Amino acid sequence: MSSLPITYLEHSQLFELRTSKTSYLFGIRPNGSVQHVYWGEQVEASECGYRLKNRGHSSFDAEVNREIEEFGGWGGCNYAEPGLKATFQDGVRDLKLAFANFEIPSDDELVVHLADDHYSLRVEVHYRVIAEHDLIERYVTVVNEEEHPVRIEQVMAAIWSVQGQRDYRLTHVTGRWAGEYQLRETMLSEGKKVLESRRGFTGPHANPWFAIDNGKADEASGKVWFGALGWSGNWKIVAEKTTFGHVRIVGGINDFDGSFVLQPGTAYTSPVFVGGYTSGGFGEMSRLLHGYQHDHVIPTDKLRKVLYNSWEATEFEVTVQGQLELARRAAKLGVERFVVDDGWFGARHSDRAGLGDWQVNAEKFPNGLQELIDEVKELGMEFGIWVEPESVNPDSDLFRRHPEWVYQFPTREGTQLRNQLLLNLGLPEVKAFVLDFMTELLSSYDISFIKWDMNRTVTEPGVHPRYQQAGESVWIKHVQHVYEIWAELRRRFPHVEFETCAGGGARIDLGMLRYADQAWISDNTDARDRLSIQEGFTYAYSPAVMMCWVTESPHGFNGRSLPMSYRFHSSMMGGLGIGANIRHWSPEEMAEAKRYVELYKEIRATVLQGSLYRLESLRYSNTAAYQYLSQDRKESVVFTFLQSQHFGAEERHLQLQGLDAGVKYEVTIDEQELLVLHGSNLMHVGLPLQLRGDYGSKLIRLKAIQ
Structure with a gap:
């Protein structure tokens, strides 16, 4: 053999x-x-x-x-x-x-x-x-x-x-x-x-x-x-x-x-x-x-930064003063990266205009983008920004200059999705345009993070007769040029981290992850919905790239109200982000969120670099539980969730995995209850699941006793 x-x-x-x-x-x-x-x-x-x-x-x-x-x-x-x-x-x-x-x-x-x-x-x-x-x-x-x-x-x-x-x-x-x-x-x-x-x-x-x-x-x-x-x-x-x-x-x-x-x-x-x-x-x-x-x-082994994204707080109503107010609040929470989303460029007051015109909007930023960046850095955070380079609004200077740059059939009017058309990235001049404006943006400003979005599918994948190249596949060429652009940007700006996003999780695969540091897996940020989305995602992909945000309650998608503990626990199972309108958070909510951010930083290495064990799933039961085990098996973190309380339900014991049987572990539950148990008991007898009420959750930490 x-x-x-x-x-x-x-x-x-x-x-x-x-x-x-x-x-x-x-x-x-x-x-x-x-x-x-x-x-x-x-x-x-x-x-x-x-x-x-x-x-x-x-x-x-x-x-x-x-x-x-x-x-x-x-x-x-x-x-x-x-x-x-x-x-x-x-x-x-x-x-x-x-x-x-x-x-x-x-x-x-x-x-x-x-x-x-x-x-x-x-x-x-x-x-x-x-x-x-x-x-x-x-x-x-x-x-x-x-x-x-x-x-x-x-x-x-x-x-x-x-x-x-x-x-x-x-x-x-x-x-x-x-x-x-x-x-x-x-x-x-x-x-x-x-x-x-x-x-x-x-x-x-x-x-x-x-x-x-x-x-x-x-x-x-x-x-x-x-x-x-x-x-x-x-x-x-x-x-x-x-x-x-x-x-x-x-x-x-x-x-x-x-x-x-x-x-x-x-x-x-x-x-x-x-x-x-x-x-x-x-x-x-x-x-x-x-x-x-x-x-x-994955191109880097860096731990994901705790980020704040301004989209849900402001949408297109981006102003320097509004962003500064959010940045100051975010810094108080312990956020490490502040990200301005859509609305900072061109005539971008809605999704109907300005896409493709990648110049800072002088009305929204009269002193340029650097004013915001400087204060974000003074507050101890990195600065990041959103772009959508592959699309264009018909109402934009770019489209008026180059209508031939979009995918089109000569006898058809292009389908507009989200009020935008798709640039034919397979054309060398379009590829050069995207690479040039991204290079200028990253050279002109101290930007550490790019959220690269794509909010529409490909339609009418034809090429203007002037650019027809017999035999090439426009489908293949587009993707090849996306890869080449990302590879070149990473070479030119090795300090910048990139996130792949396509209306959420529509462009995540082992091809894209060779260039992306992290992935936005869904626009749905409801913490209960996210449990199912995140569980399915982890069957194939690492939690190290999975970004999860804490957002509003009640949630705008489904009206569901969830406690802050549940929302943070759900979002701490990958890269932690905050996307709520924190200007409306009370002092008590700010203090609670700050404690969770501090806790996340303590367990982040175990979550992002450790091994994942899916212990319980809401697909089969009323509870969900996910265990992360550090590489040396000396620390572990377990997130548990209850869907709803049932009268007379049997007491459940959660059997952990991957521990050293003969080692004693110090076990804390929500930073309060303290137990000392052998790994053998934790894996075979288990921990009682003491969850109560609808949408209850707990965080369990284990540390090996030397």
């Missing part, structure tokens, strides 16, 4: 990718196709070569093995969702990809080369083993060495195969604006379940993450196969159960309206699709993904 991350067993034509706890096997069949063999607990790979034998059923299913191809094209007897579909210059639409060779560029990287048996079209299937997190990164590069262009109709980043289960359950998230990341479970029957976005960005209605189990896994146990695609535009994940008991998960850039021409001598590289396996249930799945994001995806 090899201990190397990548091993090729020549006698059996097998590759093994080995992580800390798993084996991933595939091999080369005699006909040259590359077939998946096994994915799960570590095994002896040398004994698995027999699984490469040919399997047929009838003339209707002549090559059952193609259902579990590691990567293959549409052609011949392949009727499953293909990895690649192409049309050659002569009209041939059939691909016959076969193994050519392989290389191992480094200890943890493998590249398998496939080639068509007639045309000079090659596919490089890339693997990178993330051993410590039991994950494998995959992507493909398609190389056109023909003398003529090749039209790519569909190209997926990876195909994952799950076999050997009697039943297959798909877990994913769905939602809409203000209700993102709602968890769903679907038992798969024969056929396809498609998760996708056709809206130009990741989208609030689905997210490119999946989990497969046999229907019996839970938070703490059970076999789970899972993956997440890193792409911030149109994407597609297809979970296809065949009649022969296989499930294949195919994912990549959405082929809908997405074909493009690959010119001779050029190559296309897909986004990364990472996948993993665990026998530790959905909780361990999430912790593996979170650790991977900390170590390999």
Whole structure:
């Protein structure tokens, strides 16, 4: 049994990718196709070569093995969702990809080369083993060495195969604006379940993450196969159960309206699709993904600053005096970053005008923006600001100068969403405009934080005839330029932190998180609604990037009234922000909020850098509980929530996880009740859940006694 991350067993034509706890096997069949063999607990790979034998059923299913191809094209007897579909210059639409060779560029990287048996079209299937997190990164590069262009109709980043289960359950998230990341479970029957976005960005209605189990896994146990695609535009994940008991998960850039021409001598590289396996249930799945994001995806390990955002207090009524008043109040709470939202620029008095004119409004800031920035810094806070660079109001100087810069079809009037059109960021001059004005803004002012928003989907994705470039995909180009702009801004301004926002959580994925320090996951800031949104979010993404705000009660979305303790506890489970109109808070409310901010700063490292255990969920019970455990397991924080009081309800005991059984822990509940208990008792006997009243909540802290 090899201990190397990548091993090729020549006698059996097998590759093994080995992580800390798993084996991933595939091999080369005699006909040259590359077939998946096994994915799960570590095994002896040398004994698995027999699984490469040919399997047929009838003339209707002549090559059952193609259902579990590691990567293959549409052609011949392949009727499953293909990895690649192409049309050659002569009209041939059939691909016959076969193994050519392989290389191992480094200890943890493998590249398998496939080639068509007639045309000079090659596919490089890339693997990178993330051993410590039991994950494998995959992507493909398609190389056109023909003398003529090749039209790519569909190209997926990876195909994952799950076999050997009697039943297959798909877990994913769905939602809409203000209700993102709602968890769903679907038992798969024969056929396809498609998760996708056709809206130009990741989208609030689905997210490119999946989990497969046999229907019996839970938070703490059970076999789970899972993956997440890193792409911030149109994407597609297809979970296809065949009649022969296989499930294949195919994912990549959405082929809908997405074909493009690959010119001779050029190559296309897909986004990364990472996948993993665990026998530790959905909780361990999430912790593996979170650790991977900390170590390999998120651009910084800085702790999130406590921020105040002025939007809900002022909306578009931004003035220097109003912002200064809010900043002074925010500083008294212990806020570390003050953020001015929409309304500071151009003729921006509503959402009907000014978007695209990124000059400071002289009426609102007669002495410029620096007056506000200087006082914010004197108050001990950093300064941040909101932008929406990809959109434009028709009522703006930018649109009047460059109406040809928006997406448009010549015979159609562009759809206005939120009274705005979308700039064609794929155009080099539009990309340059965005990069130039952002560079000028960040060079002119001492800004430490950018909230980058996008408040509309893509519509009428046409290009003005003057800018038509045959063969390019406008969908792909837009996202590539977003990435390039963010990468360049990070290079030019390494001290600035960036937040991804798209009307809330509509552009969050492993592609965007390579450039964003934090994410605004929903415009819904109701603390009860946020529990469901945040729980679904953490199945795939780390709390380290999850921003959560304390806002008004009653809440403007649903009229629900919640105590300040509940609102803060809900918002302390990620990066803490405050968005309420704090000018209206009483001295008592200000004092209570200040205490919570101070408490958050004490536990922040554990919350943002520790391991998350979802102990109880409101999906299944009347209570919710979430535990964060520090990396050294010496400190832990538990947030507990009660939906509503029920007469005669049984006393519940909360069994914690991840502690050292033989270690004693000092336990405090809401900074008052003090207990000393062994880790073994805390994990197996548990703590009594002493929650009373509707929307009760408590914060429990544990510290190991040396």
